[in-house]
Amino acid sequence: MGALFSVAESTPAKFAQMLAAILLFAAVMGLILFFAGRVTGRRSDRIVAFAYLAPTMLMLAVGLIYPGLRTIYQSFFDAAGKAFIGLGNYQTIFTDDGQLTVLRNTVLWVVVTPFVATAVGLLYAILVDKARLESVAKALIFLPMSISFVAASIIWKFVYEFRPDQGNIKQIGLLNQVLVWLGASPRQWLVDSPLNTLLLIVVMIWIQAGFAMTVLSAAIKAIPDDIVEAARLDGVTAFGMFRFVTLPSIRPTVVVVLTTIGIATLKVFDIVRTMTGGQFQTSVVANEFYSQSFRSDNQGLGAALAVLLFVLVIPIVVYNVRQLRAAEAR
Amino acid sequence: MSATSAPITTTPPVTPPEVSAAGKARKRLSSPWASLIAVVLAVLWTVPTFGLLVSSFRPRSDVRRSGWWTFFNDPTFTLDNYRDVLDTSNSASLGNYFVNSFVITIPAVIIPITLACLAAYAFAWIKFPGRDVLFVAVFALQIVPIQVTLIPLLRLYVDAGIAGTFWPIWLSHSIFALPLAVFLLHNFMKEIPSGLLEAARVDGAGHVSIFFKVLLPLLRPALAAFGIFQFLWVWNDLLVALTFAGGGDTVAPIIVGLANLSGTRGTAWHLLSAGAFISILVPMTVFLLLQRYFVRGLLAGSVKG
Numbered sequence: 001m002g003a004l005f006s007v008a009e010s011t012p013a014k015f016a017q018m019l020a021a022i023l024l025f026a027a028v029m030g031l032i033l034f035f036a037g038r039v040t041g042r043r044s045d046r047i048v049a050f051a052y053l054a055p056t057m058l059m060l061a062v063g064l065i066y067p068g069l070r071t072i073y074q075s076f077f078d079a080a081g082k083a084f085i086g087l088g089n090y091q092t093i094f095t096d097d098g099q100l101t102v103l104r105n106t107v108l109w110v111v112v113t114p115f116v117a118t119a120v121g122l123l124y125a126i127l128v129d130k131a132r133l134e135s136v137a138k139a140l141i142f143l144p145m146s147i148s149f150v151a152a153s154i155i156w157k158f159v160y161e162f163r164p165d166q167g168n169i170k171q172i173g174l175l176n177q178v179l180v181w182l183g184a185s186p187r188q189w190l191v192d193s194p195l196n197t198l199l200l201i202v203v204m205i206w207i208q209a210g211f212a213m214t215v216l217s218a219a220i221k222a223i224p225d226d227i228v229e230a231a232r233l234d235g236v237t238a239f240g241m242f243r244f245v246t247l248p249s250i251r252p253t254v255v256v257v258l259t260t261i262g263i264a265t266l267k268v269f270d271i272v273r274t275m276t277g278g279q280f281q282t283s284v285v286a287n288e289f290y291s292q293s294f295r296s297d298n299q300g301l302g303a304a305l306a307v308l309l310f311v312l313v314i315p316i317v318v319y320n321v322r323q324l325r326a327a328e329a330r
Numbered sequence: 331m332s333a334t335s336a337p338i339t340t341t342p343p344v345t346p347p348e349v350s351a352a353g354k355a356r357k358r359l360s361s362p363w364a365s366l367i368a369v370v371l372a373v374l375w376t377v378p379t380f381g382l383l384v385s386s387f388r389p390r391s392d393v394r395r396s397g398w399w400t401f402f403n404d405p406t407f408t409l410d411n412y413r414d415v416l417d418t419s420n421s422a423s424l425g426n427y428f429v430n431s432f433v434i435t436i437p438a439v440i441i442p443i444t445l446a447c448l449a450a451y452a453f454a455w456i457k458f459p460g461r462d463v464l465f466v467a468v469f470a471l472q473i474v475p476i477q478v479t480l481i482p483l484l485r486l487y488v489d490a491g492i493a494g495t496f497w498p499i500w501l502s503h504s505i506f507a508l509p510l511a512v513f514l515l516h517n518f519m520k521e522i523p524s525g526l527l528e529a530a531r532v533d534g535a536g537h538v539s540i541f542f543k544v545l546l547p548l549l550r551p552a553l554a555a556f557g558i559f560q561f562l563w564v565w566n567d568l569l570v571a572l573t574f575a576g577g578g579d580t581v582a583p584i585i586v587g588l589a590n591l592s593g594t595r596g597t598a599w600h601l602l603s604a605g606a607f608i609s610i611l612v613p614m615t616v617f618l619l620l621q622r623y624f625v626r627g628l629l630a631g632s633v634k635g
Contacts (some may be wrong), residue, residue, distance in 0.1 A: 022436070
């Protein structure tokens with residue numbers, strides 16, 4: 001039993017521990033099912049429901065609800081988590097110069113990413129719809145979705161890579177080489193704010209456009225053929241078709257895509273951390289949360305930033321739910 | 331939060347009617363611009379990855395001295411970068427991290443799916459007081475950002491004496507996956523006609539045998555869809571792993587190893603490129619093999635926290 005919960009050092013020990021953990025889990029599940037299967041009587045349904053729900057509810061209560069409340073509480077305390085300072089941390093977020101840059105960047109991320117990613121995804125979905133090799137064309141845009149934010153950041157950091165422009169030193173980053181080919185001089189892309197933030201946003205757009213394209217493409221294909229045919233017989237132009245047939249039909253889906261990407265963007269910190277480490281005024285709330293909590297050991301401010309993330313998600317979700325309700329009522 | 335009520339795959343359900351020759355011609359004439367834009371986008375989306383892939387096979391000195399596009403004039407090929415990055419005696423090695431990724435991911439996919447199956451069954455097919463309120467509560471937990479939970483959770487793990495092992499990562503990923511998993515599987519279960527379950531019940535089947543004999547076979551696509559989601563999520567995660575596994579290679583997964591390498595050896599592109607591709611290989615393979623299910627899960631809708 002000791003080895004099951006201690007640190008496994010060697011590769012065989014790691015896999016053995018993994019197997020043991022899965023077996024332990026299977027045994028617990030087996031017990032629950034065994035007893036649930038034997039329950040009889042008038043109230044048996046309730047007991048079975050309780051047995052099936054108990055593990056999930058316990059994990060959510062201990063792992064999400066309690067820590068969430070605890071963090072909200074902690075956000076009213078100072079860096080060491082000892083002295084109560086009221087709204088002090090929140091005041092810092094909205095007045096401190098560095099934190100205001102963080103807020104500005106976060107707004108930039110959340111506004112630019114969903115709209116550009118959705119626009120690119122929609123454009124591409126329409127362009128390749130019913131084209132030859134449609135599935136191959138889609139796969140090219142789709143694949144970045146399986147790449148981690150860290151690996152994607154490395155891929156793009158290599159594109160932005162800069163070598164000093166002197167003597168026989170050659171550029172190894174594609175973007176700077178393109179500049180050199182055009183006769184311009186290379187530059188350090190990730191240093192100048194706010195351009196650097198936009199260049200980091202490119203990575204997120206690159207990943208999310210595939211999601212937008214996939215979902216929107218399915219929505220476009222679900223538009224009934226007779227509507228499209230009727231519009232075509234009326235002599236509607238390609239743009240008119242998009243404006244008056246395609247877009248209104250897929251509007252609910254567009255809203256879902258926009259809000260889903262918006263929420264995902266709000267929480268991404270991997271890209272900023274890998275590309276710039278939050279330097280050169282590129283930090284965002286999610287990255288600042290990590291730095292304050294684990295690097296600067298400012299627990300109070302870290303907690304307040306986490307709560308801010310939570311608060312920022314809520315209006316997006318509410319909007320999404322409302323739009324869905326309205327779409328269903330129609 | 332379903333975008334479309336019925337699951338749709340990438341391939342349209344009915345084969346589109348044959349377009350007439352005239353229609354084809356008209357389309358071809360009107361769309362050279364459309365094709366051009368599509369090609370430009372496809373190139374923009376592919377070239378960055380391709381450049382790094384080419385670099386991972388070039389010798390170290392070449393990667394440092396010239397751009398990857400010169401490879402086509404002067405091809406040089408080596409597997410040394412991959413050897414360096416996997417060799418565990420090397421200080422920049424990602425070998426142990428790579429092993430950890432598997433050890434982390436497998437239980438972190440199995441545990442939440444199993445738990446969510448049971449919970450979703452209870453919500454979908456057992457009547458008990460407070461069911462709807464409880465279901466909405468679980469659904470609403472999807473919006474909690476995991477950042478809010480990390481530090482208190484870390485304290486709980488330290489108190490329980492399991493900090494620094496694989497357990498905090500397994501447990502955390504399972505917890506964070508549950509709201510979405512319960513919600514998605516519940517939606518799929520609700521779509522199964524109740525007549526099937528009634529028939530089994532009349533035959534004297536209890537909840538356990540109904541679950542295994544009637545529901546499980548029908549749920550296979552839904553389980554595959556969520557399984558891929560969770561697999562990609564866990565394999566590609568940085569935040570949870572950094573918080574609970576630290577930076578060393580005893581527990582941390584390859585994404586953490588890669589992030590460390592990028593931090594400490596940020597200009598060692600021969601290592602970074604090979605490391606990045608090793609980390610990409612597994613999720614991309616899974617993704618390509620099970621793409622159909624993934625798309626179906628995507629269309630069933632998600633707002634993963």
